Amino acid sequence: MNVNWDRLRVFFAVAEAGSFTDAAKILRLSQPAVSRQISTLEREIDNTLFHRHHKGLVLTEVGEDVFKTTKHVLSEFEKMEERIVDLRGTPEGPLKVTTTVAFGSTWLSSRMNRFHDLYPQIRVSLLLVDDHEFDLSTRDADVAIRFSPQVQPFAVQTRLMKIQYHIFACRRYLERKGTPEVSRDLLDHDLIVYGDDVQAPIDNINWLLDLARTHKKDFEPALTVSSIHGIFQAVRSGMGIAALPLYLAEEEETLTEILPDCQGPEFDAYLVYLEEMRDSMRLRVLREFLLNEAQPGRMQ
Numbered sequence: 001m002n003v004n005w006d007r008l009r010v011f012f013a014v015a016e017a018g019s020f021t022d023a024a025k026i027l028r029l030s031q032p033a034v035s036r037q038i039s040t041l042e043r044e045i046d047n048t049l050f051h052r053h054h055k056g057l058v059l060t061e062v063g064e065d066v067f068k069t070t071k072h073v074l075s076e077f078e079k080m081e082e083r084i085v086d087l088r089g090t091p092e093g094p095l096k097v098t099t100t101v102a103f104g105s106t107w108l109s110s111r112m113n114r115f116h117d118l119y120p121q122i123r124v125s126l127l128l129v130d131d132h133e134f135d136l137s138t139r140d141a142d143v144a145i146r147f148s149p150q151v152q153p154f155a156v157q158t159r160l161m162k163i164q165y166h167i168f169a170c171r172r173y174l175e176r177k178g179t180p181e182v183s184r185d186l187l188d189h190d191l192i193v194y195g196d197d198v199q200a201p202i203d204n205i206n207w208l209l210d211l212a213r214t215h216k217k218d219f220e221p222a223l224t225v226s227s228i229h230g231i232f233q234a235v236r237s238g239m240g241i242a243a244l245p246l247y248l249a250e251e252e253e254t255l256t257e258i259l260p261d262c263q264g265p266e267f268d269a270y271l272v273y274l275e276e277m278r279d280s281m282r283l284r285v286l287r288e289f290l291l292n293e294a295q296p297g298r299m300q
Contacts, residue, residue, distance in 0.1 A: 008041070011067075014034060014038060014057065014189040027103070061202065073206055075139055078139070091281045093133065095142050098128070100174075105229060107248070130229075136274050143287075145271055145272070146270050159268050162266055164246045165246070165263065168258065170238045174258070177189055179269050182259075189240060189243065192231050195225055196224070203266070207265060223239060223271055
């Protein structure tokens, strides 16, 4: 049985989009043209690929099998194209990088202008999420920055930097409320801490609240936020005092470190990618760039 590859590409787009209309927009074809391609493909394989109803298109059992196979073939084809590009000797092409919103929207994104100046032919996409992790094995992303050692099979990880937590407040807040001199002074201030309604990204994340409660057991924070980036924004606005990663506070000139002797947890950040990407020139230059940027004492 000979199946037209172009029709398989159309099928894959329809399966991902869930409708002929949306797939047509993606493929820049007319909706009737897309529909005809699918009908022809179904005749070629003598099977129905989609259940059609008013809610949209749903893959049949055969359709699911064809979709999985097509996805695998497309992935392998993309890898082949990337290897060919790397053999040219010039870093170019797409590169998807995933990490958390807090790290990606501050430390990482603020350095992308320098990376682009060095390698303008590399098209970087930053995938910033907190509620789930993109899967490297399915090529949802090419490289990830994670904040704990990874146990994925075939994953390569390189230590990028050490993350340290310190106590910060906005200068406007300190002008209004005064600066704590000792940990007991925290009882007279508004603390912003991580909410307990979702799993915290690191252990002992609310060590600042624990520190205040060594002086008063029932002490309550002024605000809880289930996001490191949200805590950062609240501190930046002058809401109160919080423990923040040093990399985050260093990106904001209006923040001042207080109680420097009271330092919180520290942990490593890792650059993670699959073994198959090791020889990718795009990834290699990004890795070298980020490792250089992460050097202690480097100008921000």
